[in-house]
Amino acid sequence: MWQEIISPRFSDTDALGHINNTVFAVWFEGARQDVFKIFTPELNLRQWPLIIASVKLDYHAQTHYGADVEIRTYISRIGGSSFDVYQEAWQHGVKTVSGTAVLVQFDYAANKAVAISAEQKQQLNQHQYKA
Amino acid sequence: MWQEIISPRFSDTDALGHINNTVFAVWFEGARQDVFKIFTPELNLRQWPLIIASVKLDYHAQTHYGADVEIRTYISRIGGSSFDVYQEAWQHGVKTVSGTAVLVQFDYAANKAVAISAEQKQQLNQHQYKA
Amino acid sequence: MWQEIISPRFSDTDALGHINNTVFAVWFEGARQDVFKIFTPELNLRQWPLIIASVKLDYHAQTHYGADVEIRTYISRIGGSSFDVYQEAWQHGVKTVSGTAVLVQFDYAANKAVAISAEQKQQLNQHQYKA
Amino acid sequence: MWQEIISPRFSDTDALGHINNTVFAVWFEGARQDVFKIFTPELNLRQWPLIIASVKLDYHAQTHYGADVEIRTYISRIGGSSFDVYQEAWQHGVKTVSGTAVLVQFDYAANKAVAISAEQKQQLNQHQYKA
Numbered sequence: 001m002w003q004e005i006i007s008p009r010f011s012d013t014d015a016l017g018h019i020n021n022t023v024f025a026v027w028f029e030g031a032r033q034d035v036f037k038i039f040t041p042e043l044n045l046r047q048w049p050l051i052i053a054s055v056k057l058d059y060h061a062q063t064h065y066g067a068d069v070e071i072r073t074y075i076s077r078i079g080g081s082s083f084d085v086y087q088e089a090w091q092h093g094v095k096t097v098s099g100t101a102v103l104v105q106f107d108y109a110a111n112k113a114v115a116i117s118a119e120q121k122q123q124l125n126q127h128q129y130k131a
Numbered sequence: 132m133w134q135e136i137i138s139p140r141f142s143d144t145d146a147l148g149h150i151n152n153t154v155f156a157v158w159f160e161g162a163r164q165d166v167f168k169i170f171t172p173e174l175n176l177r178q179w180p181l182i183i184a185s186v187k188l189d190y191h192a193q194t195h196y197g198a199d200v201e202i203r204t205y206i207s208r209i210g211g212s213s214f215d216v217y218q219e220a221w222q223h224g225v226k227t228v229s230g231t232a233v234l235v236q237f238d239y240a241a242n243k244a245v246a247i248s249a250e251q252k253q254q255l256n257q258h259q260y261k262a
Numbered sequence: 263m264w265q266e267i268i269s270p271r272f273s274d275t276d277a278l279g280h281i282n283n284t285v286f287a288v289w290f291e292g293a294r295q296d297v298f299k300i301f302t303p304e305l306n307l308r309q310w311p312l313i314i315a316s317v318k319l320d321y322h323a324q325t326h327y328g329a330d331v332e333i334r335t336y337i338s339r340i341g342g343s344s345f346d347v348y349q350e351a352w353q354h355g356v357k358t359v360s361g362t363a364v365l366v367q368f369d370y371a372a373n374k375a376v377a378i379s380a381e382q383k384q385q386l387n388q389h390q391y392k393a
Numbered sequence: 394m395w396q397e398i399i400s401p402r403f404s405d406t407d408a409l410g411h412i413n414n415t416v417f418a419v420w421f422e423g424a425r426q427d428v429f430k431i432f433t434p435e436l437n438l439r440q441w442p443l444i445i446a447s448v449k450l451d452y453h454a455q456t457h458y459g460a461d462v463e464i465r466t467y468i469s470r471i472g473g474s475s476f477d478v479y480q481e482a483w484q485h486g487v488k489t490v491s492g493t494a495v496l497v498q499f500d501y502a503a504n505k506a507v508a509i510s511a512e513q514k515q516q517l518n519q520h521q522y523k524a
Contacts (some may be wrong), residue, residue, distance in 0.1 A: 009419060009422060010282070010429075011276060013438070014272060014277070015179070015276070015277070015327060016179055020272070020273045021156070021186065022153070022156040025188075029152070030400070030403070030404070043459040045146040045147075045458060045459075048147055051190075052190055053190055054187065054190060055152065057187075058185045059182075059184055065277060065438060138295065140291060141291055141294075141298075142292070142415045145407065146403070146406035146408070148307050149408075157271060160273055161272070164272070167272075173328070174328035196305060196307060196408060197307075278438075283418070283422070283445045284415070284418040284419045287414070287418040288415045291415055307408040315452055316452060317414065317449070318448070319448050319449075320447045321446055321447060
């Protein structure tokens with residue numbers, strides 16, 4: 001598991017007085033940075049090796065301004081060239097949001113998927129989600 | 132179907148030179164405004180009648196800066212108090228992103244779901260998705 | 263003057279129930295697209311010809327969700343390689359926000375400013391702000 | 394001086410491969426949270442005591458993805474009911490962006506400015522900017 005602590009910003013709130021639902025797409029992508037580093041240790045933007053296939057977010061409870069949020073990031077599936085990143089947001093001991101992003105190792109120049117190597121699998125496996 | 136035309140903003144792009152994946156959560160929520168009006172015609176923020184249960188986004192192709200994007204919004208399921216909003220983003224004749232948001236009619240003060248009325252169902256049905 | 267009509271999105275609001283102040287930086291940059299086209303008619307991201315030197319935003323009144331906002335964009339100064347873009351946001355007949363962005367024609371590869379040509383000046387002058 | 398360390402998110406970048414200029418409005422507002430606490434220690438959204446009058450951002454150098462950014466926050470002026478927050482973003486030992494936000498202690502219900510108290514001044518003074 002990777003862990004990131006976020007202090008919600010005022011601009012993350014919406015008129016309902018809680019954190020807007022779209023913000024979790026941003027927070028979760030931010031928290032996938034350590035996953036990115038397995039595929040590009042220098043975070044090389046000129047040869048970015050990943051593309052996103054889908055993202056799912058489930059909202060379990062409201063998340064509020066004024067208290068830290070912990071983002072937990074796991075690997076929940078490893079396929080041939082794609083894999084799933086499962087993430088949770090926790091605040092005050094409550095899991096408020098969870099979600100899964102499907103990422104694909106991708107060669108933008110060749111416009112095709114690239115197989116996940118044994119070494120990459122091993123690194124991903126160290127953060128495996130156990131339900 | 133509801134339809135909205137969006138001119139992507141420079142700040143919607145990311146370092147890969149395309150529209151960032153998190154932007155579609157924002158665009159799609161924006162395009163659900165006509166759905167909101169079925170439940171609160173005046174968009175009354177003090178008595179907001181909806182809560183989001185989940186959102187799923189599928190990325191089919193890259194979306195680019197410099198060309199309009201059409202957002203199509205449909206109702207794809209109507210339940211007792213919840214319903215599904217199915218949406219698509221189209222650019223240059225290509226469906227680049229699709230997604231489904233599950234919304235629930237909700238009484239924030241009472242903290243409980245509220246049944247969708249016959250009249251609301253009728254209005255939602257006018258925008259039904261036919262696959 | 264260039265003109266853009268914006269329908270505020272729910273995610274543009276904050277916990278005070280109005281449009282968050284940071285959103286105007288985004289809206290105003292979006293509304294500068296026609297200015298960008300004077301310098302790169304095809305909005306060519308690979309040879310982007312402008313850099314931003316500063317931005318100032320003045321908040322005169324609250325801007326609300328549920329009503330269109332008109333963004334007016336003018337050129338208020340033309341220098342050797344830099345120029346000022348003056349912008350206003352109007353809602354319900356009230357100027358709620360105004361601001362000025364200083365842009366510089368810039369060669370990113372050479373890392374230096376580029377003089378504004380006579381033809382560019384003529385195009386910019388067509389949108390001159392008269393106080 | 395208040396200090397915050399930010400790890401830029403992928404969605405903070407734009408097509409130029411650097412952090413988009415509008416992001417600093419968001420980062421700087423986020424870093425003003427400790428200023429907010431002087432006026433509302435519990436960050437009480439129902440009785441928010443501040444309104445923003447203006448914000449100015451000066452861009453000195455590009456800010457990049459993949460390296461931490463330090464935000465430094467100071468008080469640079471204290472008036473009757475308004476005050477200035479001066480902020481800087483630093484990356485790799487370079488001041489990349491600086492800016493000033495003018496905030497006003499404000500009673501939203503009464504719709505009028507509120508004088509800064511002696512105790513508030515004392516707390517603000519502890520973070521005074523010395524050029």
